[in-house]
Amino acid sequence: MARLGVEAITSSHHGDPGPERYDVVVIGAGAAGLMCAIEAGKRGRRVLVLEHADKAGKKILISGGGRCNFTNLYATPDSYQSQNKPFCVSALTRYAPQEFIVLVERHRIAYHEKKLGQLFCNGSANQIVRMLLDEAEAAGVTVRLRCKVTSIRRADGFLIDTDLGPVAAGSLTVATGGLSIPQMGATGFAYAVARKFGLSVAPTSPGLVPLTSSGQPLEFCKRLAGVSISCTASCEGASFTENLLFTHRGISGPAILQVSSCRQEGEQVHIDLLPGFDLLTHLKEQQDARPKADLQTILSTLLPRRFAEVMCETSLPNLGMAQLSIKDISAVVHRLKDWTILLDGTEGYRKAEVTVGGVDTNGLSSKTMGAVGVPGLFFIGEAVDVTGPLGGYNFQWAWASGYCAGQYV
Numbered sequence: 001m002a003r004l005g006v007e008a009i010t011s012s013h014h015g016d017p018g019p020e021r022y023d024v025v026v027i028g029a030g031a032a033g034l035m036c037a038i039e040a041g042k043r044g045r046r047v048l049v050l051e052h053a054d055k056a057g058k059k060i061l062i063s064g065g066g067r068c069n070f071t072n073l074y075a076t077p078d079s080y081q082s083q084n085k086p087f088c089v090s091a092l093t094r095y096a097p098q099e100f101i102v103l104v105e106r107h108r109i110a111y112h113e114k115k116l117g118q119l120f121c122n123g124s125a126n127q128i129v130r131m132l133l134d135e136a137e138a139a140g141v142t143v144r145l146r147c148k149v150t151s152i153r154r155a156d157g158f159l160i161d162t163d164l165g166p167v168a169a170g171s172l173t174v175a176t177g178g179l180s181i182p183q184m185g186a187t188g189f190a191y192a193v194a195r196k197f198g199l200s201v202a203p204t205s206p207g208l209v210p211l212t213s214s215g216q217p218l219e220f221c222k223r224l225a226g227v228s229i230s231c232t233a234s235c236e237g238a239s240f241t242e243n244l245l246f247t248h249r250g251i252s253g254p255a256i257l258q259v260s261s262c263r264q265e266g267e268q269v270h271i272d273l274l275p276g277f278d279l280l281t282h283l284k285e286q287q288d289a290r291p292k293a294d295l296q297t298i299l300s301t302l303l304p305r306r307f308a309e310v311m312c313e314t315s316l317p318n319l320g321m322a323q324l325s326i327k328d329i330s331a332v333v334h335r336l337k338d339w340t341i342l343l344d345g346t347e348g349y350r351k352a353e354v355t356v357g358g359v360d361t362n363g364l365s366s367k368t369m370g371a372v373g374v375p376g377l378f379f380i381g382e383a384v385d386v387t388g389p390l391g392g393y394n395f396q397w398a399w400a401s402g403y404c405a406g407q408y409v
């Protein structure tokens, strides 16, 4: 966890030119930070963005498999989770997906809807980073890379000490993201700043993350690694119909990533492997139509062959259809329509697409993203306790919260 000093500033020595001065300092040149900086720059504010990595927008570059799923046509506030759900309504309503689409189109970036309202670049995610940097430049924003913040002090505004020298700012925006992908430099910096200034942090956990198994169930997954099945995965009253993917460590795929964000530790995930399909009627019909065929053959027409094979070998009665009793048929239906597997962990922040939880929104203004009681301090993006599902929702929150803060910093 980052260590920060917030001791009171003392006057500078005589003759000392003092720190560089900006109206606004934004820490973090990611999606939210760049958007905030652009908007503030457009208002004529003198803006400096401090970024500790060697490049801006690194997560944008790796997002959406390199094509950046930059928004979702259906990203409305009710899609997001937070301890304080109404918080995100204001920003997401003021900066809707259409606003970002207009920006993308103005920069002539070709895009397409992949599925379920998910908009991706036709080309590379680099186009989105280029667009943001061009916008930042046009708005007169300075982006300083490879710059490490060592302490933040309250002054007439804020004094930010960095390894490249001190900077004074009237307002400070923390846009350093969450804990996901620490190997790319993600830290708990935003939470440390929030705590130092008296704000609370809602408990954090890895979200949109593959789930892991152990023992026999893991052996089952390993045998099926690479197999993908369309399913409905449910947990905590939330259901997602998407693909499931077996891995060498457990299960993943969009349906599982979605469910992982809602799931409490140790909670069972219920999986319908044939959503919307009346398996009971089908199997009864097959008993008459193909009495000599074995169950595995019949299931192979409905599910991936390898899955039917391993399932029949390990946990289904692989008899001829005519030999199956009604009790057997019911057991097969139950197994496949409400399949569960031991899931005793996640792949953690190393593989999580987002961090659930974060800076407690009860301490922030939903209009400005400013900290209540700390004038001039703002938190935006993934650092805040607002988390979207898979499919462009998290970038939309980054753009929207960055846009709103940019009007007030």
Ligand SMILES: Cc1cc2nc3c(=O)[nH]c(=O)nc-3n(C[C@H](O)[C@H](O)[C@H](O)COP(=O)(O)OP(=O)(O)OC[C@H]3O[C@@H](n4cnc5c(N)ncnc54)[C@H](O)[C@@H]3O)c2cc1C
Pocket: 002, 027, 028, 029, 030, 031, 032, 033, 050, 051, 052, 053, 056, 057, 058, 059, 060, 062, 063, 064, 065, 068, 069, 070, 071, 147, 148, 149, 175, 176, 177, 178, 180, 181, 184, 185, 186, 187, 189, 352, 353, 354, 380, 381, 382, 383, 391, 392, 393, 394, 395, 396, 398
């Ligand atoms: C593999 C992967 C794929 C993803 N794909 C998608 C997708 O397609 N669509 C989608 O909507 N979401 C996607 N996400 C989630 C999305 O990337 C994040 O929700 C989004 O980037 C959050 O934006 P942010 O600006 O809040 O944080 P970030 O984008 O994480 O930016 C934070 C910035 O702050 C910098 N920083 C951190 N600490 C410090 C510090 N102490 N000092 C200075 N700088 C610091 C970081 O280097 C970084 O540049 C994906 C995430 C991952 C990991």
